[in-house]
Amino acid sequence: MATVAPERVSRPQVRQTTCFIDGKWIPSASGKTFETIHPATEEVICEVAEGDKADVDLAVDAAREAFENGPWATMDARDRGQLMHKLADLIEAEIDELAALETLDNGKPITDSRNADLPLVVDCLRYYAGWADKIQGDTIPIRGDYLCYTRREPVGVVGQIIPWNFPALMAAWKWGPALAAGCTIVMKPAEQTPLTCLRMARLAQKAGIPDGVINVVPGYGPTAGAAIVEHPDVDKIAFTGELATAKIIQRAAAESMKRLTFELGGKSPNVIFADADLEHAVAGAHFALYFNQGQCCCAGSRLFVEDKVHDEVVDRIADWNAKHAVGDPFDPNTKQGPQVDQAQFEKVLQYVDYGRQDGASCVTGGKRVGDQGYFVEPTLFTGVTDEMRIAQDEIFGPVLSVLKFSDVDELVKRANNTNFGLAAAVWTRDVAKAHRFAAKVRAGTVWVNCYDVFDAAAPFGGFKESGIGRELGEAGLAAYTENKTVTLSLG
Ligand code: NAI
Ligand code: MG
DSSP: OOOOOOOOOOOOOOOOEEEEEEEEEEOTOOOOEEEEEEEETTTEEEEEEEEOOOHHHHHHHHHHHHHHHHHHHHHHHHHHHHHHHHHHHHHHHTTHHHHHHHHHHOOOHHHHHIIIIHHHHHHHHHHHHHGGGGGOOOOOOOOSSEEEEEEEEEEEEEEOOOSSSSSSHHHHHHHHHHHHOOOEEEEEEETTTTTHHHHHHHHHHTTTOOTTTTEOOOOOIIIIHHHHHOOOOOOOEEESOOHHHHHHHHHHHHTOOOEEEEEOOOOOOOOTTTOOOHHHHHHHHHHHHHGGGGTTTTOOEEEEEHHHHHHHHHHHHHHHHHOEEEBTTTSOOOBOOOOOOOHHHHHHHHHHHHHHHTEEEEEOOOOOOOSSSSOOEEEEEESTTTHHHHHSSOOOSSEEEEEEEHHHHHHHHHOSSSOOOEEEEEEEEEHHHHHHHHHHOOOSSSEOOOOOOTTTOOOOOSGGGGSSSBBBBBHHHHTTEEEEEEEEOOO
């Protein structure tokens, strides 16, 4: 993907701020709204409709109707794919505007939203558009005089609950496979970042995706989110967010045996062996943690460094941190913006305290930047041991923990010493060592001599408490289909 140097973008216009239900833009039934803020300045951007159960009920009815009786259900699969391509084209045509809206609502640097988030949105929708007419079953040679075949049918009405760290991209990861499979959608964007999702819904409408196929209900988790999860007419929930929330959802969804896919947190081990190309490894390890203000589910937050190169790696990361430009996310030179909100900002600083209390050394950072906005210095801890809270818990901020190792056999055990299992990485010139680690580490994604390489075609998801199921690729699509076996007597 070519990198674009974004112009200093003036503040984008906010256009959609209401619920989007059955093709209509409507206030919440209660009339309530909530504020969404720009985390760099703490200024209120606008008020957004605060949906809850009444709005979710309407949205689920619309999605059910569109699924059972709308043109979506009877449309040729290839035409469904064409509508998705149209949506991708419309997003691409507004990519600067959408990137700026993402930066306004989330605080991420404009260079990242313009070069990473939004291009990946377009790519994901195009990838899944290509799948729409390629979802096919098998013919199965069963015993006897029968014709047996399978059909892969859409799972139905899907509830999609997404977080704030990649707002537009998480919407695309969830809409792509759902639309390709022929499902209909009730989405709840995160309360911190509803704006790009609503804009994308407007573009879906413009693209000609029929009314009721995509419904968006902005609002809070325990109200709007819970109403989606508890609704008996929702067939599947796709959720990305915190483990504790996923457990609440899993319990509630048991009532109606909903299909579930979860993409949760991580405490991903990133291993630098002494034989690695250190310049490359350090740049990669820095990116692995500090990208997106550390707010990545797959952040390489436990950096294991072989003792022989430990000090050199720490010095180099400290140098990177000294040069890491923290500030106005609309400045194209900014590398790190604010944390998304006050709660996240406080959580990160709390973990800095835990790190100090538990005896780790804070080599860089550890403090707030400025006195306005939720900025945290790029923070680096050394002397971190496996039991410390900063080595166990997901911090979701710019706080890197360095753990020293010398024994390779111990390393795998230590890397796996976490309830999470989302991602892992290894930096080495020894191919055998890399593959041995890749086979043994309990993680859904392993990167070798790279980090955060995402592609819409490559499945992503977690082992252990990092999730259930996979997103992206064919595996991500399969989670939106039911397999039906049809057996016909030829006798
Ligand atoms: P969260 O899990 O509470 O929020 C994610 C989404 O779930 C939001 O749309 C929220 O409104 C919704 N939600 C919350 N409670 C719900 C409920 N009872 N029923 C249905 N939906 C509900 O995560 P939060 O509070 O924003 O962040 C807390 C921590 O979670 C972060 O510090 C980070 O450690 C982790 N996290 C992980 C993410 C990932 O990508 N895996 C993304 C966001 C947060
Ligand atoms: Mg929460």
